[in-house]
Amino acid sequence: MRRRSRYLWACALFGMSLTGCAKILTQQAIDRFAAGIQEKDLDSLRASSSPEFEQRALRLSDATQDLKVLKIPTDKAKIVKVQDVNKDERKVYVEVGKAAQKLEYRLVRSEETHQWVVDDVILPPKSTSAKTAPVSRSVAEQMDLLLSLREFLNAWDKGEREQILGLCGPDLRKELEGLPDPWLKQLCSQVVADAPKHKSLQPDARVDKDRAFLMLGKLVVEFRHIDGRWQLQDAATDAKDETVRSVRKLAGCLVQTQTFLTAYGSQIKTTLEEVTTPDFHGTCLAEADLDAVPLPVQALLGLKYDARQQKNRTEILLDGPGGIYMFTLVTGDLAPRDSTPAGSENSSPKVAEVTIFEKGGSQVKRLSSMFLSQQLLHVYADALSNRDKIRLEKMSTEDFRRRVWGRADESVLKSLPFPEVEAARPEVTATVFQGDVTEVTVTQGSRALTYVLHSTKSGLLVDDVLMPVLDRPSSLKANAEQLIPIYQFALGVHHGSMKALRQSSDDGLNKIVWIQLRSVPDFNDLFHSDVVKRLTAPVEAMRTVDAWSVVRIGRGRETVDVKLVKEADRYLVHDITFHEDTTGAAQVHLLRTFRNEIAASMQRQYHANHDKILPASAEIPVIEPTLQPSASLVPVPLSPTPRRGDAPGAVQPALYEKSPSAPEVTTFLEDEVEVRE
Numbered sequence: 001m002r003r004r005s006r007y008l009w010a011c012a013l014f015g016m017s018l019t020g021c022a023k024i025l026t027q028q029a030i031d032r033f034a035a036g037i038q039e040k041d042l043d044s045l046r047a048s049s050s051p052e053f054e055q056r057a058l059r060l061s062d063a064t065q066d067l068k069v070l071k072i073p074t075d076k077a078k079i080v081k082v083q084d085v086n087k088d089e090r091k092v093y094v095e096v097g098k099a100a101q102k103l104e105y106r107l108v109r110s111e112e113t114h115q116w117v118v119d120d121v122i123l124p125p126k127s128t129s130a131k132t133a134p135v136s137r138s139v140a141e142q143m144d145l146l147l148s149l150r151e152f153l154n155a156w157d158k159g160e161r162e163q164i165l166g167l168c169g170p171d172l173r174k175e176l177e178g179l180p181d182p183w184l185k186q187l188c189s190q191v192v193a194d195a196p197k198h199k200s201l202q203p204d205a206r207v208d209k210d211r212a213f214l215m216l217g218k219l220v221v222e223f224r225h226i227d228g229r230w231q232l233q234d235a236a237t238d239a240k241d242e243t244v245r246s247v248r249k250l251a252g253c254l255v256q257t258q259t260f261l262t263a264y265g266s267q268i269k270t271t272l273e274e275v276t277t278p279d280f281h282g283t284c285l286a287e288a289d290l291d292a293v294p295l296p297v298q299a300l301l302g303l304k305y306d307a308r309q310q311k312n313r314t315e316i317l318l319d320g321p322g323g324i325y326m327f328t329l330v331t332g333d334l335a336p337r338d339s340t341p342a343g344s345e346n347s348s349p350k351v352a353e354v355t356i357f358e359k360g361g362s363q364v365k366r367l368s369s370m371f372l373s374q375q376l377l378h379v380y381a382d383a384l385s386n387r388d389k390i391r392l393e394k395m396s397t398e399d400f401r402r403r404v405w406g407r408a409d410e411s412v413l414k415s416l417p418f419p420e421v422e423a424a425r426p427e428v429t430a431t432v433f434q435g436d437v438t439e440v441t442v443t444q445g446s447r448a449l450t451y452v453l454h455s456t457k458s459g460l461l462v463d464d465v466l467m468p469v470l471d472r473p474s475s476l477k478a479n480a481e482q483l484i485p486i487y488q489f490a491l492g493v494h495h496g497s498m499k500a501l502r503q504s505s506d507d508g509l510n511k512i513v514w515i516q517l518r519s520v521p522d523f524n525d526l527f528h529s530d531v532v533k534r535l536t537a538p539v540e541a542m543r544t545v546d547a548w549s550v551v552r553i554g555r556g557r558e559t560v561d562v563k564l565v566k567e568a569d570r571y572l573v574h575d576i577t578f579h580e581d582t583t584g585a586a587q588v589h590l591l592r593t594f595r596n597e598i599a600a601s602m603q604r605q606y607h608a609n610h611d612k613i614l615p616a617s618a619e620i621p622v623i624e625p626t627l628q629p630s631a632s633l634v635p636v637p638l639s640p641t642p643r644r645g646d647a648p649g650a651v652q653p654a655l656y657e658k659s660p661s662a663p664e665v666t667t668f669l670e671d672e673v674e675v676r677e
Helices: 002-012 017-041 042-047 051-057 063-069 139-158 161-166 170-177 181-192 247-265 269-275 278-285 297-301 367-386 389-394 398-405 408-416 475-495 499-506 507-512 523-525 531-535 589-608
Strands: 077-086 089-096 101-109 114-123 203-207 212-214 219-224 229-236 307-309 313-320 323-330 350-357 364-366 426-432 437-444 447-456 461-465 538-543 547-552 560-567 570-579 588-589 665-669 674-676
Touching: 002 247, 017 042, 017 077, 017 089, 017 101, 017 114, 017 570, 042 063, 042 089, 042 323, 051 101, 063 139, 063 447, 063 507, 063 538, 089 398, 114 139, 139 161, 139 181, 139 212, 139 219, 139 229, 161 170, 161 538, 170 229, 170 247, 170 426, 181 203, 181 229, 203 350, 229 247, 229 426, 247 269, 247 297, 247 307, 247 313, 247 323, 247 350, 269 278, 278 350, 278 367, 297 313, 350 367, 364 367, 367 389, 367 447, 367 461, 389 398, 398 461, 408 475, 437 461, 461 475, 475 499, 475 538, 475 547, 475 560, 507 589, 523 589, 531 560, 570 589
Parallel strands: none
Antiparallel strands: 077 089, 089 101, 101 114, 203 212, 212 219, 219 229, 307 313, 313 323, 323 350, 350 364, 364 426, 426 437, 437 447, 447 461, 538 547, 547 560, 560 570, 570 588
């Protein structure tokens, strides 16, 4: 106060006006501030600044470096205009240097010294465009944001827990507070590992009202202006070794992983339901005996993590005792049970799966498969025993349904023999995990079976049942898909159903035989044996070569070979060979027998028609034969009866020629199937 009085007395002594004195005082305030910037003298800057400016722009010792980044002109300033807002606040418009750069200084009167000090500096806009109006830049606002970034980098590099959390906004702080100290420090280190911390910061900033994004190399930081200061909202980095797509989302996944492990170890299923997806909980954990698959909870919580983030999926990996434990968490539409609208940025992640990669081995175990496999086997074994088509289709993979259960109707399915699959409760003896495939070996009755399970989008499904058999595939799927057309054929013979015979026969057998007949012939009379009984006897062997397969049924004189061909991804009957003795020398082929009988019947009709003497003007009568239950077959009559030289009628002779694409099996129980064209 005394200094200011002496200065005013000097002004009066030399005849200077009060206006001139005010201008000099204003000039001195600006010059002191510019000199402090130029000399990087933080004490001088603080002495020539208001408390508000000091707090926003000069609160860190590195502030002078960041002020240089803003490139505030520090040459001699010429005051162009002084505008008093009130007695303690004024705006000063100046031109700096030879280029006459225009700046606006906002000064306030210090409450302590009553001198003018700098409260802010408004820089001209960097550039203007026709679409947007130029926006002036406040040094105080820019420095506040820059220093907030520097505080974040320093705290997350070596700061303590409260210092780290104190810079965060409410949402981020809530996520980070739940992390144990080792995971919190690792996460912070991941984010700021490659960011500069002591040099001048020159981020690319985008500011929109109370929201700001700063890009510093591969680091992107989001701030929100809350309660008068910039608070950290989120951060992401694309570092060489570790990528963090979102700190807040990763922290949320880590918290949920910790909660899951703690609840799993304590067997608190209500908490498990809250942090897991509906499918994982409802089909796996709800009724599971957690003691059956123990997890090393305490050991895992003290380990470093490895994270892999995708858009709506995060994988947390913990290298624990005995293996690597991977926790798969999903958000948004993949976790619809959350109260937050699906897809929103605040959706809580849910644990969808836990996968264990065994050390020193090749097994990959999924927690869902380990719990579900036992439950699934009991239900599936019961469905097999009862030939429950609906349950078998629902619990089988698409391939199993398409090749087996979808091909067999109820009557065929009830007749199919599965002697190796006994009607007993399966008892698990061993389980092998290979990613999405789980093989469970069981003792079922007196048999050892292996159920092959696949993890699919629809859940855990049965893809096959492996059986200990000789001379035929061990796969239930492979056996059943070849037996289905045979049993459908046998049922067609038993019920006299031409539709069933046509559906189970290949294109050649249909054209050569079934299309020529009005009704099903007497197979027993034609082949001198009980055909249905012989076709449904126990299977002795199966041999497959390319698209052809031969199924041997029965033993000794009752042996039958059924030749199948694969058409449109399904097996169909092409021919049946009935062996009449144990040597196999005496054979009766179904296709050849029908072909010869139909040809003989056509000849009898032809001669019967031409033995009659008719008037020249008379019409040739059409013979309407009826099928006799004897060894003779009557084809569909020709209309009109063909004469010598006439074009062939409905029955084409070429159909009776041997098809070059259908090899005839002559020997069976050899190392390889011998064929001849």
